[in-house]
Amino acid sequence: MTWFRPSWSNRRGTLPRLLFLLIAVLALFTVAEAQKKSSCIECHRRLDDPRLSTPAKLFANDIHGSRGLSCNDCHGGDPNDDSKEGAKDPRKGYLGKPKKLDIPAYCGKCHSDANLMKRFNPSLRVDQEREYYTSVHGKLLKAGEERVATCISCHSVHGIRAVNDPLSTVYPLNVAQTCAGCHANADLMRSFGIPTDQFEKYKSSVHAQALNQKQDLSAPTCNDCHGNHGATPPGIASVANVCGQCHARQAELFQTSPHKAAFDQKQLAECVTCHSNHAIAKPSDQLIGTEQGALCTECHHTGDKGFIAAGVMRSRINDLIASIDKSTSILNRAERAGMEVSKPKFELKNATDALTHARVMIHSSSPGEVEKIIGPGLEVSSKGYQAGLDALAERRFRRAGLAVSLVFILFLALLVYFKIRQIESRQSATE
């Protein structure tokens, strides 16, 4: 009866072999641990000068550190040597702190190497360095200007975090603040002749509200319009392409509108002329039309074709708004009265969608195209109003029906009551 014994217990000397294996594994772990040693961090962390100790402390949260890289992977040297001279021996490849002009190449050593980057993040682009030199920052740096942003100005240094880490300086919610570090600095920007109010303006914009208040990470911040590594301010010719990345339909309609040729002729920046740039506000219907405050009147005057078109488009949009309000109001009234109107209320959303669509269609500058959207929208809205009227009529019918039913019910109850009295008077007479 040996069938139940584990096979390893059948052989002699299994236990010593297992012990040997265990010791070997432990030894391997110890060797691996020794290889990870970094005399740079151990020594720098203890230094009194914060300029020298901070990098070592910050590195604990650095993405490079978390991927197994250490000081010597950028700075060279020997992290296994405990002496300062040995660790920072140029013969062991010690490079020291790079000069500002060399920083893009310093980072690019790895980040431009597709084969190397694949090991860490196969989806990461490797053209940042090349792109950087196409940017205003890169061009100025190449020309010897050291006061421009390099990799570490935006990504920080030693405590570099992944872009999707909310604590990263280049996380969408932090980008504007990071750019403002330089671009809101009046002393620094003065010599470049660049205004410094972009950040303040941006903070008041609809984009910043979406990003910061609604935490909508798809809302644009500086780099979404200006680019990141290849950061360049969009010129008159390309501003529509920038806005069109997100507002594609509006950009497409504008390109086919009569405004396109007129703007080109007058050298006007397309979207920005009406909507502004950094302080872009939520567009309202007041922007269009012929009334005071309407942007159209800045170029168009009473009687001209554009003036008439603007008036017609605004008036039809107002018609749809009024119709939706009227339908919503009656449906809400019916709902408050307890009527089931969720279906017409849901269908009324098609009219609201038509309104949004019409507001986009304004960019075609064509009253005919706008009418193609407004017409069906008004039809949907009228149906909603009729549904509200029907619901209120049904409510009146129910109440009338209830009154009749209650009269009948009370009459029936009275009949039963008199029947009881009749029965009981007969019973007491017989008793």
Add this chain to the structure above:
Amino acid sequence: MQSIKDWADDRLAISSLAKLVKKKEVPIHRHAIWYYFGGMTLFLFTVQVVTGILLLLYYRPSSENAFESVQFIMTEVKFGWLIRSIHSWSANLMIATLFVHMFSVFFLRAYYPPREITWVSGVVLLFIVICFGFSGYLLPWNKLAFFATKVGTEIAGVVPVVGHPILRFLRGGDDVTGATLTRFYGFHVAVLPATATVFIGLHVMLVQLHGMSVPPSLSGQPVKKMKFVPNFLLRDLIGWILAIGVLAALAALFPWELGEKADAFAPAPEGIKPEWYFLFMFQTLKLLPAKIWKFDGEVLGILAFNAVALLLFVVPFVDRSSENHRRWMVFNLLGVVALLYIVVMTIVGYVT
């Protein structure tokens, strides 16, 4: 005609049953009003069965169709709104009359021997009706019902050891999904009605067997009696006719809301509350501290409610006669405290 009657009598013993019914009498005294609540609860249950069957003609039990089918009943089906509103209002009134019936039986000590099993079957019916309410609430598959079921089943899941299996059994998985709806539908239209029919049959049969109980406080006094048929039954009938009037008025003036379709990915509506008959328990669990000594406050609260539910079953076996005056007082006090607790906590739940 006589020959048909004789033919039926030979086979169904109708005349014997009629004699039995004619013999049945109801005591008449100052507490006799409470006798009507049992009959009223049964009447409302019948309304539930009839309106429930009518709703079944159009209701479709799936997460894709349930909301739309109830919407169709409310807007397209002739008098569908009336049937659904009566079903919902009648369910709530039935639970209310059931509570009144239970407390009146408790305070009048109608559970004294030999009526212990009548009480026990009544308590079982109370829990069946609560399960009816809980399962039926989800069926329209609207937002409020979805999240109330989520919270309700989560509470069941907190119970140590058996909690998680119960939660999975109720939900048909880890989350409230279409599987939960199908399951609740099965409970609501098959399992619970079948079980309720058995216990209602037992309960009513025992009431006929033992007759109406006369409160011990009236023992020794001469008590007048009234014939069940036709005197008491016709009085019951007036109550039922008036109940139909009340239901019609509630349905016409305050049709039962449908709300928005359930969306598992939408956030829970703010200030979500369960139906009024669960509110006192919900409020208690809200007020309990997170930790009571070393134990989780919510778990202790749920275990306490389970213990009270079990205690309800043993009431007639502990309090057996009015001779022990001290016990009489203790039970009266317990009843008053329970009643006050339910009323106060329900009000607090609504106000806060």
